[in-house]
Amino acid sequence: MVKVALDNVSKSYGKVRALHETTLELEPGALTAVLGPSGCGKTTLLRSIAGFIKVDSGRICFDGRDVTALPPQERDTAMVFQNYALWPHMTVYDNVAYGLKLKRVPASEVRRRVMDALELVEMVDILGVEGIGSRKPPELSGGQQQRVALARALVVQPKVLLLDEPLSNLDAKVRQRVRVEIRRLQKRVRITTIHVTHDQEEALSIADSVVVMDKGKVIQVGSPQEIYRRPQSAFVAEFLGSSNVLTGQLCRADQTISVGGIKLSCATAAEGKATVVFRADEARLAEEEAQVEGNVVVFQGEVEETLFVGSAFRHFVKIGTELVMVDSPESSPLRRVKVVVPREKVQIYPLEG
Amino acid sequence: MKVNLGAMGRATAKIACLALVLFIIFGPLSSLAIWSVAEKWYWPHALPQQVGLFYWGRVLGSDLMRSLQLGFFIATAVTTLTLLCTVPVGYALARFDVLFKSVIMMLFLLPQAFPQLPVFANAAVLLYKFDLGATIPGVVLIHMVGSLVYAVWIMTAVFKSIPVEMEEAAINLGASRIRTFLTIALPLAVPGIVASSLLVFLYSLDEFTGTLLIGAPFVVTLPVFMYNASMGYELQVASITALLLMIPGMVLLVLLERYLKAEYLSMFGRI
Numbered sequence: 001m002v003k004v005a006l007d008n009v010s011k012s013y014g015k016v017r018a019l020h021e022t023t024l025e026l027e028p029g030a031l032t033a034v035l036g037p038s039g040c041g042k043t044t045l046l047r048s049i050a051g052f053i054k055v056d057s058g059r060i061c062f063d064g065r066d067v068t069a070l071p072p073q074e075r076d077t078a079m080v081f082q083n084y085a086l087w088p089h090m091t092v093y094d095n096v097a098y099g100l101k102l103k104r105v106p107a108s109e110v111r112r113r114v115m116d117a118l119e120l121v122e123m124v125d126i127l128g129v130e131g132i133g134s135r136k137p138p139e140l141s142g143g144q145q146q147r148v149a150l151a152r153a154l155v156v157q158p159k160v161l162l163l164d165e166p167l168s169n170l171d172a173k174v175r176q177r178v179r180v181e182i183r184r185l186q187k188r189v190r191i192t193t194i195h196v197t198h199d200q201e202e203a204l205s206i207a208d209s210v211v212v213m214d215k216g217k218v219i220q221v222g223s224p225q226e227i228y229r230r231p232q233s234a235f236v237a238e239f240l241g242s243s244n245v246l247t248g249q250l251c252r253a254d255q256t257i258s259v260g261g262i263k264l265s266c267a268t269a270a271e272g273k274a275t276v277v278f279r280a281d282e283a284r285l286a287e288e289e290a291q292v293e294g295n296v297v298v299f300q301g302e303v304e305e306t307l308f309v310g311s312a313f314r315h316f317v318k319i320g321t322e323l324v325m326v327d328s329p330e331s332s333p334l335r336r337v338k339v340v341v342p343r344e345k346v347q348i349y350p351l352e353g
Numbered sequence: 354m355k356v357n358l359g360a361m362g363r364a365t366a367k368i369a370c371l372a373l374v375l376f377i378i379f380g381p382l383s384s385l386a387i388w389s390v391a392e393k394w395y396w397p398h399a400l401p402q403q404v405g406l407f408y409w410g411r412v413l414g415s416d417l418m419r420s421l422q423l424g425f426f427i428a429t430a431v432t433t434l435t436l437l438c439t440v441p442v443g444y445a446l447a448r449f450d451v452l453f454k455s456v457i458m459m460l461f462l463l464p465q466a467f468p469q470l471p472v473f474a475n476a477a478v479l480l481y482k483f484d485l486g487a488t489i490p491g492v493v494l495i496h497m498v499g500s501l502v503y504a505v506w507i508m509t510a511v512f513k514s515i516p517v518e519m520e521e522a523a524i525n526l527g528a529s530r531i532r533t534f535l536t537i538a539l540p541l542a543v544p545g546i547v548a549s550s551l552l553v554f555l556y557s558l559d560e561f562t563g564t565l566l567i568g569a570p571f572v573v574t575l576p577v578f579m580y581n582a583s584m585g586y587e588l589q590v591a592s593i594t595a596l597l598l599m600i601p602g603m604v605l606l607v608l609l610e611r612y613l614k615a616e617y618l619s620m621f622g623r624i
Contacts, residue, residue, distance in 0.1 A: 050525060073527045091538045098536075099526035156526060237563035 001028035002063045002159040002192050005047065009058030011044055013214075018044040019055070020216040023225035026209075028063075029190040033184065035197060037239070037335035041216040042196045046162050051075045062159055078153035079162040083169065084145045086137035091303065092123070092148055093132045099156040108155075117155035120185065121147035143174045148180070154189060161186070161193040168200060179206055200240045204228060212236050234349040236273040244283070246276040250350060257348060260299045260319040270350040280325040282345040285315060286338040297346050299324075299339040306331050365392065382599075387593035408463045408589035417578055417594060423599075424574040427489060428557035432550045435504045439498075440546065443508025444538060448517070461505050464498045472498070473563045480567055495563035500553040511545025514539060548612040551605045552571040558601060 004026040006157050011019040018041045023106045026032045034042045047053040049060060051072030060068045067075050080101070096117055098108045118124050118132060125145060127135055137145055144294050146166060152163060163182070167175045183206050184194050204224040212227060212235075220227060220236050231237035237330050238245055248259030250268045257266045259276045268274075278297075287305075292298050300316040301324070308314075312327040315340055328337055368528065388394075391401035445451055446458070457471040464472050476495055477486065485491035494497040557608060568577065575598050583591035 052521060052524075072521075072524050073529065077525065079525045081518045081522060082514065083518060085516065085522040086521060087522075087537060098528075099522065102527045102532075152522075152526075232416075333548070 001190055003028040003058075004160055004192055004194070005061045005064075006045075007050075007059040007061070009045075009048060009055050009060060011053060011055045014236060017041075017216045019048065022216075022218055024060070024211060024218055025194060026194065028192055030208040031186045031193045031195060031196045031206060032205075032209050033197060033203035034211045034212060034213060035200060035203040035239070036213035036219075038198055040213045042213050043164060044216075046079075046164055046194060046196045048077075049160065050077050050079050050162055066342075075160040077162055078154075078156055078158035078160075078227070079121050080146075080149045080153050080166045081166045083168075083236065084137070084149040086145055086149055086152070088138050089134060090136065091133055092118070092127060092135050092137065092140075093235060095137065095148060096152045099152065101157065109258045113155055114151075118148075120154060120273045121151045121181075123147050123151065142170050143178060146178055154185075154191070156316065158191060161191045163193065163195040164182075165197055166195075167197070167199070175202075179295060182206060182291070185270055204240070207259040212239065214239075225306070231277075231347065233257050233275055234347075234351075237277040237347055237349075241279060243277050243279050246319065246324065248274050248276045248348070250274045260301075260322065262297070264297060264346070264348075266348055268348075271349045275349050275351060277278050277347045277349065278324075278341045278345055280314065281312070283324070283326045283339050283341045284328060285317070285332045285334065286340050287334060288336045288338060289352070290338060292338060292340050297343055298342045299341075301337055303332065303335055303337055356566055372488070375427045382398070385592040385595050388588050389596060391589060409593060412590055413592045417575070417590075417597070419577050420573050420578040421597065422515060423489075423572065424558050424576075427492055427496065427572075430493045430552045431500055431557040432491075432554045434493065435497055435553050436546065436550055439501060439504035439549070440539075440542075441510045443505055444512050446505070446509045447512035448520075458505070461502050465502055469562050473566045476563070479565045485567075487568060489572055492568045492572050492574075495567045496557045496560050499557050499560065499604065503552050503556065504549050507545065507549040508542075511542050511549070514545070515541045544612045548609055549611070551609045555602055555605050555609075561599070 003007055006022050006024040007021055009022045012016070020041075022041075022045065034045060036042045039353070044053060048055050051067070051070060051074075055067075055068065057069070057170060062075070067136060087098075092099070092309055093114060096114045097110050100113060105113070113118070115124065115132075120129075121283065123144065137148060140148065146169075149166070167178055170178060174338070179202060183194070195203070195206060204227070204343050207224055209221065210224050210227045213323050214235050220232050221231075228240055229238065231240060234245060237243050246259050248257040248264075250266070250270055250272055251259050253266055253273045255265060255267055256263045257268070257274060257276065264276075286292055286298075299317075299319045301319040303315050304323070306315040307316070309327075313331040314328055315326045315328065315337075317324050317326055319339065324339065387401065388403050390406065392405045392407050393403035394401035428543050442457075446454060451457065462612060469565045476498065480486050480491045480494065485494065519541065520537050523537045524530070528536065558574075559576060560574075561580065564572065564574050565577050565580065568574065573581070575594060579594035579598065582594060
C-alpha cells in the first residue's frame with residue numbers, strides 16, 4: 001500500500017491552468033474519487049501521477065519517494081483508460097500478459113498470474129480458458145472489455161491504480177453493477193486507487209474519500225458523507241446533487257441576508273452578494289396559509305411545474321424571480337405555496353471577489 | 354398495370370444506364386483487345402480481316418517479358434525503400450511535435466508542385482553526374498520522388514488513426530518507446546502499410562516520364578516498352594502491352610480496396 005502525495009503541483013497549457021498549486025495526500029490502500037466537471041483538471045491530475053504529463057512545478061511522491069522526474073515506465077502505476085485501450089490485435093491472454101512479459105516474469109508464473117487476474121475480474125467463467133487464449137477484445141462487450149482492462153492493470157501489482165472515467169462508456173445498468181465490482185475488487189487488492197469521474201453519484205458511492213476539483217484547483221477533500229452533507233462552497237453544493245441556488249444580499253450592519261423576499265439572520269463579516277443553497281429533498285411544501293413551526297426558513301412561491309422523476313415528484317417553484325426545485329413523495333395540488341427548509345440545511349456562501 | 358409499367362420503365366432505364374457505363378469503361382478497352390488480335394486490318398473495314406494470335410506469340414517471345422520482370426523488380430525495390438523511409442517518418446509526424454513539421458511535409462510535396470518534365474529532366478542531369486543515369490538505382494530513385502509523397506501522407510494518417518491510448522497503455526505497463534512501436538503501433542498499422550505499399554507499387558509499375566528520361570536506353574520497363582512499340586506503329590504490340598499492364602493494376606486495386614480505409618484518405622491535408 002503506497003501513499004501518494006502531491007505537493008504544490010502546477011501545470012499550464014499556454015494560458016490555461018490545468019492544475020494550480022495542487023496539494024493532496026491520498027490514503028494508502030484507499031479508493032479516492034476525483035470529481036469535477038469536464039476541464040476541471042482531474043484528468044491532468046491523473047496523467048501527471050501516471051507520468052504522461054510533465055508538471056511545471058511541484059513534487060509527486062509515492063511513499064515519500066519523489067517520482068516527479070521519473071518517466072511513466074518507471075512509476076509502477078497501472079491505468080485503466082476511458083476507452084479501455086485494449087490491443088485489438090492481441091488475444092485477451094496476450095493483452096493481460098503484456099505487462100508481465102515486460103517484467104521478464106517466467107512463463108509458468110505469467111500463466112498463473114494472468115489466470116488469477118482474470119479470475120479476479122470474473123472473466124474466466126465467461127470466456128473459458130479456451131476463449132481467453134483465442135478471443136480478441138473487439139469481440140467482447142463493453143463491460144467485458146472493462147474487466148479485461150482492469151485485469152491487465154491489476155496483474156502487474158502496481159503501486160497505484162489509476163482509473164480514468166472507466167465507467168463512462170458503459171450503459172447505465174452495467175455501470176451500476178461494475179461500480180460495485182470495482183469497489184469490491186479494490187477492497188480485496190487494497191491498491192491505492194484514484195478514480196476520476198464527473199459523475200457525482202458514482203464518486204459518492206464508490207470512494208473512501210472524495211476530492212472535488214474545479215478550474216485546476218482542489219476545492220474540497222473529505223469522505224463522501226462529509227462532502228455531501230457539509231459542502232464548503234456553493235460550487236460543491238451545486239455539483240453534488242439536486243441543489244437550489246438563490247442569490248442573496250448580505251448586510252453586515254444587522255447581520256442578515258436578504259433572499260427570496262425574506263430576511264435571514266446570518267453571522268457575516270462580509271458585505272455584498274452571497275449564494276444561498278439548499279437541497280431539493282430537504283425542502284418541503286406547505287399551504288400558503290399554514291402556520292409553520294420550528295427553526296425553519298420559509299419562502300413564499302408559486303408552483304410552476306410538477307414532474308415525476310421516479311423516486312419523487314419534483315416541483316418547480318418560483319420564488320421572486322428565481323426557480324427552485326422541491327422534491328416530495330406526493331404531487332402537490334397547490335399553486336401558491338410555502339417552501340419550508342430547516343434552518344440548518346440552508347447554507348450561505350459569500351461570493352468571492 | 355400502371356405500377357407494373359413504372360417498374361418496367363425503371364428496369365429499362367437501369368439496363369440502359371448499365372450499358373452506357375459498360376460502354377464507357379470497356380469501349381476503349383475493346384479496341385485494345387481487337388487490335389491485339391488483328392493480323393490484317395485495312396481501311397475502310399470496321400473489323401480486322403484476319404484475326405490471330407501471331408502478335409501475342411511475338412510479344413510473349415520478345416523482350417516484353419524481361420521488361421515486365423524488370424518493372425516488378427524496380428517496383429519491389431521502390432516499395433521497400435519507400436516504406437523504410439516513410440514508416441518511421443510518418444510515425445514521427447503523427448506522434449511527436451516534430452520541429453518544422455510543415456517544412457518537412459512541404460519538402461516531400463515540393464517536386465509535385467512543379468511540372469513533372471522539368472523536374473525529372475533536372476534530376477536526370479544530376480543523376481548522370483553521379484553515374485546513375487540509365488541504371489536501375491537511378492530509376493528507383495526517380496520513382497521515389499513521387500512515391501514518397503503518397504506514402505508519407507498515408508503513413509502519417511495511418512498512425513494518426515491509431516488511438517494514442519493504445520500506446521500509452523503499453524508505456525504505462527513499462528514498455529520502452531521502441532518496444533511500444535514494434536509491438537503496438539506497427540502491428541496495428543499493418544493494413545495501412547499494405548494499402549500504402551500497394552499504391553506505391555502500382556505507381557512505380559506505371560511510371561513513365563521519369564523512367565524514360567533516366568532509364569533509357571538500358572532500363573526499359575513495361576510502359577517504356579509500350580511507348581517504343583507504339584512509336585514504331587506496332588499498334589498490336591502496344592495494345593498487348595497495355596492489356597498486360599492492366600492486369601497487376603486491377604488485381605492490386607481490388608486488394609487496395611480491402612485495405613485502404615476511408616479515414617486514411619480523409620486525413621489528407623489535415624496533418
